[in-house]
Amino acid sequence: MDGGLDRRGWLPCYLSGAVFAVCMAGTTLPTPLYSLYQDKLGFSELTVTVVYAVYAFGVIGVLLLAGNASDAVGRRPVLLWGLGCAAASAVCFLCATALGWLYAGRLLSGLSAGLFTGAATAYVMELAPGKGSPRASFVATAANMGGLGCGPLLAGVLAQYAPWPLHLPFVVHLVLLAVSAVVLFRLRETVGERRPLSAVRPQRPGLPPEVRAVFGPAALASFVGFALFGVFTSVSPAFLAQFLDVDNHAVSGLIVALAFFASIAGQSVVGRIGERRSLPLGCAGLLGGLALLAAALWWQMLPLVVLSALLGGGGQGLAFRAALSQVAAASPADRRAAVISALFVVAYAGISLPVIGVGVLSGHIGLQDAGLIFIACMAALVICAGAYLLRLPAEDGTSTVRRTREQRSR
Template sequence: MFAVCMAGTTLPTPLYPLYQEEFGFSELTVTVVYAVYAFGVIGVLLLAGNASDTLGRRPALRWGLGFAAASAVCFLLAEGLGWLYAGRLLSGLSAGLFTGAATAYVMELAPPGGAARATLVATAANMGGLGCGPLLAGLLAEYAPEPLLLPFAVHLGLVALSALVLQWLPETVADRRPLRAVRPGKPALPARVRAVFVPAAVASFAGFALFGVFTSVSPAFLVRHLHVDNHAVTGLVVALAFFASTAGQVAAGRVGPARSLPLGCAVLFAGLVLLGCALATDLLAFVVLAALVGGTGQGLAFRAALAAVAAASPPDRRAAVISSLFVVAYTGISIPVIGVGLLADPLGLEGAGLVFIACMLVLVASAGAYLLRRARTGTPGG
């Protein structure tokens, strides 16, 4: 169920070039359509971040599936940009509800002694689902009829099946309250957390920004500059980044957060360099390597950032601090992506991408240097 919901958020990715042909919009519009999703996620985190703790897991996930179904319907009925904006916003609302609630639900449904395995399952469902979205859409768009309809019809069917599965699952929240008890959550950053939070947030922002730019503009880059007109290949290239992130998160659990965060920054730096090489040389091999290396670095850095911030937070403020980290991360999916879209017209897609990469390299290098300096001086939290 978790994987199905997350797959819907990336389902349109390999289809953006087709939408551009259908509706005749610019690269800036593509990035804005993509970024609307992040605004939906951030809105849920700020306004209803505690929804599943208050209402119960099943009601919150039922709402999430409802938003996912409504998103698919918007894409099925799409006759202009307004439908795409609505579909992406609803998809963001769905993901915002699912990310926290479904992760907690998987852990709570795990058998005794299965906490570590449940964490891995939740991670794989989240990032693996994100990877399956473009892969499924690319395959259907290339080898089946109605490329702008069939992927969303299939997803709508999977959402309906997930709703049936949800009916069979037990509720794990004992103290449930009515909808009016859901309160907006304020991002929190206690003084003792700031030294750990800043590098973790910078690395998370850069990692999510890489994902955002890669998934929003790489399909157009592959089509226009590399002449890759196979939608299945486009979907696979994007999917590789999410699958690599899953592998990076698994590796972070073994390496430990203290070493995974600086290591993740280094690998993320290498992924950005490879993406720059891809833009400069127009070679598919560099695009694939950027997806694999950048995705691995993002997975390493984000899981380590999440663990480090959670460990440094006071128990009574932990949820608010983690929500703050997610807000920063999803801001990385929106603002830089729109920035690339704005620069694409005067500089071209390649030039805009190189400017983005230069900015992200500075951020990642700064975070990595800060972490190494703290490690050498033995500062707590480094």
Template sequence: MVGDRQRWRQCFLGGAVFAVCMAGTTLPTPLYGLYQEKFGFSELTVTVVYAVYALGVIGVLLLAGNASDVVGRRPVLLAGLGFAVASAVCFLCAVGLGWLYAGRLFSGLSAGLFTGAATAYVMELAPAGGTSRATFVATAANMGGLGCGPLLAGVLAQYAAWPLYLPFIVHMALVAVSAVALVRLPETVRERRPLAAVRPQRPGLPKQVRAVFGPAAIASFVGFALFGVFTSVSPAFLSQSLDVDNHAVSGLVVALAFFASTAGQLAVGRVGVERSLPLGCAGLFAGLALLAGALRWDLLALVVLSAIVGGVGQGLAFRGALSTVAAASPPDRRASVISTLFVVAYAGISVPVIGVGVLTGPIGLEGAGLVFIACMAVLVSTAAVYLLRRPERAAT
């Protein structure tokens, strides 16, 4: 029992480190309006700056998605924290748009190193028999950290001095504490190899994972795409269409989506992994419908409801997807398979978000948002139909 308690403490501490790193990736969200005023760039540029982060994540996952399987979890996670510091430094030194691109790229490299490695690490730190609970700790740390970023930055930007500097100073302090905690945690990879053994990987899946990966990947793509739009353009919509210029409110609306995702993940324990994916798809569809209503009628209440309902749907779908894929993966390829799932998820953050930015010029933010919603609704409906028709394969 004492051993189990110790391992759970290590598991939660690993989750806290995971959350701190992910908070840095969404920290600039409520600050984009201030950067637009300072540097004079368009809404399309906002989406491109945001998407550079996703490209960094995908690049790391493809080039070094199995790095932690080879050299160990801790070295990879320490490198991720190093890139988080580099990102904060870029934002602190920003005197032009290039600094923002560099900051987002470093942030993407940080998240790319953390996503698969930290998820696997948190699960491995837990005692035997605690896989389900540890999966929740990992996914909650991921989404909870993403939610804390805009909330922290929004509150500091609205009510404290140095709105474009203090959030990053605070985050660097948290990263330093996290690095100390990480050094004190045990390594979970027993057979480590030299760094030279890390090889670029094409997205690929073991045969036993393929049957469950399709609907899991689609639901993850749509959920992250919804979060991508909330994170990149919702502050502009709140300001331009709803006259909400309070940075703390903008940060809170975005944070609600991520916190609701954590609640959705917690609900998986009650509804079951098999039912969480179809229920999550239904929640995502409802969240998209509410967002369409918010864009059509300019209602803040619908924006908030969309964040909550869509967030719960994303949490149900993503934890179900992650649990199903992880359970089907062989242990020696688990981190790389999880990284492949994250490649699809982060493609959802980049491609649709840039599409919204491109369409904003000719048809406006409302029209671009409605096109995005229609495309995502088709995708999530396809996944739901697959799950309902072939539940036995999806739950294998």
């Protein structure tokens, strides 16, 4: 039982999870500050979305070019590089006297997240007693989403109630990164046989035929869930300020944080309700969150924005953890990393491309109408994923893949 576990044995797992959370917090730290940068540097809402999306391009680039680096050179070196990129990103924001600094900061932030996404998840699980346990998996996913949620909350509170709103959040983050580096140096390396950096080869996302039945709805749900997060973390502060007269940066940061915290709650119940039910339930949650967001845009009501963050975030957590588990289980062992990379590429495309589309449209038809068009498109995608899942017989996607493999082996 959990209560009988040696807590000292779990300490390295929790410490590595804390390091993971600190790094991911830096990727969402600027969210409630964009309006201040707009006032200071004078750029449009489209520019806000592009600055935000540059981060996702950095993540995708690292996943494709060096997603397997930690398997070769070790977990700690890659995580230290990730902390270095995060620190360089914070320095760029501290020096931001022109738009180029913001682009550089977001790109470096994306590189840090790309380095951490796979390596830190594996490291957290490997440091836990009984590698691969559900508890260790939840620590990793909670650290990821919890860090993303803490970023806007920390920045919003500091920007609202402390001096130097465009500087203090990044100074605090630099201090946390330094502490994280010290923690990493005190944790053990988990990769036994390390190879030189020259052994790292770019990964091409692969999709074996037997995985496609699982991958389609999983990818659609992941795309929509991350797109919803992308809108919340890029343009929701502007919507709150323009239409709801919410100029409090702490409130803006809290609403964004609620979506990520709700995702943790959604992920935590996947084990209890099962992966087969979690994916369609997650799609339903995403659809409900999108509907509430549309209602919030139409009637301009703050409670609906909050409910949208909670329901949509919970749906994203349910859908993404179930999608990731099903795709990993259905993949051949020798192609698993490539298939998971493909799923993350789709997810991070969701966090960037639709957000840029909202920014482009908002310059022509306004933020409200652009948001409603975005919601309609995302709702259509999640309905397609849900309809496909409802057409499946009462078995999970992994069972379908197993049957396909048996037929191919005959």
